[in-house]
Amino acid sequence: MPKSVARHGRELTREIWGYTAENHQRLAETLAGRAAHRRKGSRVMAATAAEKRQLAESAELMAADGWPVELRGGSLYNSRDGKLNPAQAVGALASDVSAGVIAEGVAVASLNELPLDADEVVLATNAFTETLLPGIPITPVRAQMLATAPDAEVGFDLSTTATIQAHLESLGVTAPVTHRWAGTMGFTPDALPLVGRLAPRLSICAGYTGHGMAFAFLCARQLADHLAGGPPPPQWLDPRRFPIPPAT
Numbered sequence: 001m002p003k004s005v006a007r008h009g010r011e012l013t014r015e016i017w018g019y020t021a022e023n024h025q026r027l028a029e030t031l032a033g034r035a036a037h038r039r040k041g042s043r044v045m046a047a048t049a050a051e052k053r054q055l056a057e058s059a060e061l062m063a064a065d066g067w068p069v070e071l072r073g074g075s076l077y078n079s080r081d082g083k084l085n086p087a088q089a090v091g092a093l094a095s096d097v098s099a100g101v102i103a104e105g106v107a108v109a110s111l112n113e114l115p116l117d118a119d120e121v122v123l124a125t126n127a128f129t130e131t132l133l134p135g136i137p138i139t140p141v142r143a144q145m146l147a148t149a150p151d152a153e154v155g156f157d158l159s160t161t162a163t164i165q166a167h168l169e170s171l172g173v174t175a176p177v178t179h180r181w182a183g184t185m186g187f188t189p190d191a192l193p194l195v196g197r198l199a200p201r202l203s204i205c206a207g208y209t210g211h212g213m214a215f216a217f218l219c220a221r222q223l224a225d226h227l228a229g230g231p232p233p234p235q236w237l238d239p240r241r242f243p244i245p246p247a248t
């Protein structure tokens with residue numbers, strides 16, 4: 001949060017946090033327990049003394065704004081946060097629309113040669129947007145992950161275990177790695193998404209800067225409502241805050 005305040009100011013940071021909370025609430029209502037969604041809380045742990053100071057500052061700022069956060073042994077605990085299975089969530093949302101509305105496996109090579117008839121086109125292509133609209137201020141930034149098999153962390157023992165403590169201290173991994181994956185995220189210059197009209201019949205909903213879970217549902221909902229005649233999404237999401245390249 002201190003980084004966001006330094007970048008966007010206290011007021012806008014407050015509004016952005018409110019927006020992400022509404023995003024979570026609206027998504028939770030729509031999923032209604034599907035995709036293993038649960039509000040189980042989250043914990044952010046500091047790896048360095050500087051991060052520890054940052055977390056303490058975050059806790060103070062967030063608590064002042066009424067967010068239910070607490071510092072627990074140097075980690076920041078937020079009881080309102082949740083978790084879900086992202087692939088199942090996409091499947092659940094897709095199953096809510098009528099058959100035939102979603103066309104899969106359709107590659108768009110150029111905005112001038114759309115493979116489908118459309119009154120409105122929304123670029124929801126996140127990191128890949130520049131391949132269709134060169135010059136759009138979204139930079140593809142790669143990230144890699146791995147997942148381990150569960151470690152021996154079962155039972156009622158409340159004491160710490162040497163293995164897990166050593167993990168946390170070194171931030172290393174000793175359990176067998178079961179999955180590895182990488183992907184590309186779409187970063188914008190101010191770390192906020194681009195949501196709104198670019199040109200007649202052409203809009204964008206992309207550039208989540210690694211935080212699509214926190215923004216995308218509400219951004220997409222608001223853009224769809226706007227294209228159907230409703231009010232525009234908040235001004236701080238307007239893509240025209242940056243110079244927009246012409247769609248050729």
Ligand SMILES: Cc1cc2nc3c(=O)[nH]c(=O)nc-3n(C[C@H](O)[C@H](O)[C@H](O)COP(=O)(O)OP(=O)(O)OC[C@H]3O[C@@H](n4cnc5c(N)ncnc54)[C@H](O)[C@@H]3O)c2cc1C
Nearest residue numbers: 106107108125126128143144183184208210211212213214
């Ligand atoms: C390793 C990794 C970890 C992440 N962790 C988190 C996290 O912890 N929390 C969080 O909030 N976010 C996280 N993210 C970011 C999150 O995944 C994205 O913000 C989110 O997926 C964006 O959703 P999207 O639908 O806008 O874009 P995407 O999921 O990227 O979907 C874009 C789609 O457009 C398609 N497409 C692109 N170009 C074309 C074309 N020309 N024609 C047809 N189709 C096209 C692509 O194939 C893709 O299916 C992570 C990302 C990565 C890579």
